[in-house]
Amino acid sequence: MSDSNGSNTHTSNPPRENASESSLEDDVLVKEAVGGSEQSYKKLVNKYQRALHFHIRKMINDPEQVEDLVQETFVKAFDNLNSYNTNYAFSTWLYRIATNHTIDYLRKKKLQTLSIDEPVKTKSGEMEMQLPDESAATDRDLIRKQRKRMVRQAIDDLPKKYRRVIELRHMEEKSYQEISEILDKPLGTVKAHIFRAREMLYKGLKDKRHRF
Known part of the structure; x- marks a missing residue:
């Protein structure tokens, strides 16, 4: 049996042959x-x-x-x-x-990590990379800024304990151990909070990704 998207459902499939x-x-x-x-x-x-x-x-x-x-x-x-x-x-x-x-x-x-200013080496020598058309670059820059605002808003909407660990990990680039020391929380708790925060962010942003 298939669902409306043509994917097999969990309940209707028989056990796999030779499955462990x-x-x-x-x-x-x-x-x-x-x-x-x-x-x-x-x-x-x-x-x-x-x-x-x-x-x-x-x-x-x-x-x-x-x-x-x-x-x-x-x-x-x-x-x-x-x-x-x-x-x-x-x-x-x-x-x-x-x-x-x-x-x-x-x-x-x-x-x-690629630099557009770095020349590309070919058999004929070095060739400067062509810059894309400025209007396209401007559009990409605008989309990038909109995405950043959207993610920032999603982070701001998190409960405080989850928002703080995400800010420390992904914005301040702290290690798990550093976050544990800063918040005075066990390392396992820090990891669990980051895991949960990412879940909440993923679900919160999932329906908005198609806009960009």
């Missing part, structure tokens, strides 16, 4: 998480958090950034659980999200 006990357990937890079970949600996080860390670490050699990407992967996954097709193992689907999200991060980071 662990994988079948995941299917039950996913179904419960979709139904609103926070306990099942936490069990899935606990089960895959370490494995995802090692998976992403193979692509990025920055422990704190890896931890951010792991959290963001879970946020994306749990926000899109309704699109998960149980014909495939949950772990496979989760790793695919982690890989794609990490690749997107690396691509954006690479774009940010």
Whole structure:
């Protein structure tokens, strides 16, 4: 049975042939998480958090950034659980999200470090990069500013304890340990608050992303 978008639903799919006990357990937890079970949600996080860390670490050699990407992967996954097709193992689907999200991060980071003033070396010598047309650049700059305002507003709308950790982590670029010391809170609490804050931001901005 398919939903209106053509995606298979959780409840109608038969168990996968040769699926492991662990994988079948995941299917039950996913179904419960979709139904609103926070306990099942936490069990899935606990089960895959370490494995995802090692998976992403193979692509990025920055422990704190890896931890951010792991959290963001879970946020994306749990926000899109309704699109998960149980014909495939949950772990496979989760790793695919982690890989794609990490690749997107690396691509954006690479774009940010490119300098338009740096000449491109070719077989014929060096060639200056062509600047884009100014009106297009102005439009992009305007969109960028609008996005920043939208994100800033979403951060401002967070409850105080979540707003503060996001500001420290992403605006002041503090480490988890530094945030723990600044707020005088256990490291685990800081990580949990950042995780929850990202969830709230993702959901708050999800319906607005199509504007830009």
